[in-house]
Amino acid sequence: MSAKRILPARNVVDIDGLIRIADRAEATLLQLRDDLLAPWPRKTSPMISGTRLAQMCNIERTKLNHLCSKGIIPAGQLKGNGRSRMFTLAEARAIVQQIGPHKRRPAGTLGLVVCCGNFKGGVGKTTTTVAVAQGLTLMGHSVCLVDLDPQASTTTLMGFVPDAEVTEDMTVMPVVYGDKEDLLYAALPSYWDGIDLIPSSPDLFGADYYLPNKQASDPTFQFWDVLNKAMQPLREKYDVIIIDTPPTLSYLALASFMASDGMIIPLPPETLDYASSTQFFRQFSELFNSMRHGKQIDKEFEFIKIVLSKVKSSVSMTDIVKTWIKQTYPELLGTAEIPETDLVKNAYAEFKTIYDLESYDGSQRTYNRAIEAFNAVVAELDVSLQTCWAHREMKEAA
The missing domain is CATH 3.40.50.300 (P-loop containing nucleotide triphosphate hydrolases)
Structure with missing residues (x-):
């Protein structure tokens, strides 16, 4: 009489199993996103440094600071010892549109x-x-x-x-x-x-x-x-x-x-x-x-x-x-x-x-x-x- 073979256990996945996996994957992604984007479960835009904004506008940082001090452009937020500035993305984009070197879409043309x-x-x-x-x-x-x-x-x-x-x-x-x-x-x-x-x-x-x-x-x-x-x-x-x-x-x-x-x-x-x-x-x-x-x-x-x-x-x-x-x-x-x-x-x-x-x-x-x-x-x-x-x-x- 031959010994009974012992087969490896199968990992069978039926439709209900697929649904459970999908539910778990979605819940895990939601949690990961919330953790990575803490404290809010929604992405927020970055702040733009004065140095980077000056590069975007193709001007020296001293020139950017001068324009800020004269009220020609938004002053941003002073950081640290007061020598560095940070700007919101909206402020940075407005400044680029105002003084940046980039051409805009010509009036009357479509996107x-x-x-x-x-x-x-x-x-x-x-x-x-x-x-x-x-x-x-x-x-x-x-x-x-x-x-x-x-x-x-x-x-x-x-x-x-x-x-x-x-x-x-x-x-x-x-x-x-x-x-x-x-x-x-x-x-x-x-x-x-x-x-x-x-x-x-x-x-x-x-x-x-x-x-x-x-x-x-x-x-x-x-x-x-x-x-x-x-x-x-x-x-x-x-x-x-x-x-x-x-x-x-x-x-x-x-x-x-x-x-x-x-x-x-x-x-x-x-x-x-x-x-x-x-x-x-x-x-x-x-x-x-x-x-x-x-x-x-x-x-x-x-x-x-x-x-x-x-x-x-x-x-x-x-x-x-x-x-x-x-x-x-x-x-x-x-x-x-x-x-x-x-x-x-x-x-x-x-x-x-x-x-x-x-x-x-x-x-x-x-x-x-x-x-x-x-x-x-x-x-x-x-x-x-x-x-x-x-x-x-x-x-x-x-």
């Missing part, structure tokens, strides 16, 4: 829609999207940040818990269903002065069921134009509308591409990410080519900018892959890069971007270099925006 896209995860799409939005506001622009990713990472990074705090009618879905004609209803003021947020939630997965069914039942329906039409009032109100797109070639992603004037593609200089980028451009080009031949629709982007993200300067392959990227995309690749540092990774771990940090406990040089890197990326994007506005202004005048 521009810029999407941030890549079909591969882990490339820094969401963090780049939010940081670019913040950086543009520090140049004086008004921004509407639109989260179209059903995973809602941008919404989370902006201080909301999607499942608990965002309902379907707060997202773009009422426009998708045809219940609303534009997106103004969904733009919520955020903790960051100058950014309004249109949040996301898992409800957005429903768009890829509804849109193809609607298209099949109504041949006159144009799913690719749903967001473009709804963007018009946003273009009138904001300087820049930035979209965090879905990470797949979905119906909602296509609608967001069709609504966009420009595109940012974060791309880490790593072999697999580079290989994935070639597939992205192949799928991207074939999609629009099929739209051109099947629907007689042409699409033109004012600019497409590849941004090297999560750059690991200490890795030997980094420079080699950079060379591949430069050879492949010479007309698209920007010169500014986003480094991967412990400072940046630790900020993301606390639901923050580099711009959310008021100071850094470690090396001030590391902090300054990280800020300068993101500022350079934002400045390059602003050049593309200004060029687009200039051409449109000239066209209107002709």
Whole structure:
């Protein structure tokens, strides 16, 4: 008689088990967010130092202090021995708009829609999207940040818990269903002065069921134009509308591409990410080519900018892959890069971007270099925006 085999215990998970796991995960995230954002369970904007504000305005700190003492600009709050000043984000943005060197959107021109896209995860799409939005506001622009990713990472990074705090009618879905004609209803003021947020939630997965069914039942329906039409009032109100797109070639992603004037593609200089980028451009080009031949629709982007993200300067392959990227995309690749540092990774771990940090406990040089890197990326994007506005202004005048 053979001995009975003793099998390892199974860890079976049924539907009720999945529900319990989901409930626990949501409760844990809520608690983590509340702990990390203490004393309030909502993000608050950082204070801006006088030194940093002077850099934003491209003037010496002594000049900034002089303007404060004369009452030409807000005086801020004196700190320590009274020699340093701190400004609220709203004060800093107002001062930048008053005396900063940055150009504004020309009067009479519409705001521009810029999407941030890549079909591969882990490339820094969401963090780049939010940081670019913040950086543009520090140049004086008004921004509407639109989260179209059903995973809602941008919404989370902006201080909301999607499942608990965002309902379907707060997202773009009422426009998708045809219940609303534009997106103004969904733009919520955020903790960051100058950014309004249109949040996301898992409800957005429903768009890829509804849109193809609607298209099949109504041949006159144009799913690719749903967001473009709804963007018009946003273009009138904001300087820049930035979209965090879905990470797949979905119906909602296509609608967001069709609504966009420009595109940012974060791309880490790593072999697999580079290989994935070639597939992205192949799928991207074939999609629009099929739209051109099947629907007689042409699409033109004012600019497409590849941004090297999560750059690991200490890795030997980094420079080699950079060379591949430069050879492949010479007309698209920007010169500014986003480094991967412990400072940046630790900020993301606390639901923050580099711009959310008021100071850094470690090396001030590391902090300054990280800020300068993101500022350079934002400045390059602003050049593309200004060029687009200039051409449109000239066209209107002709």
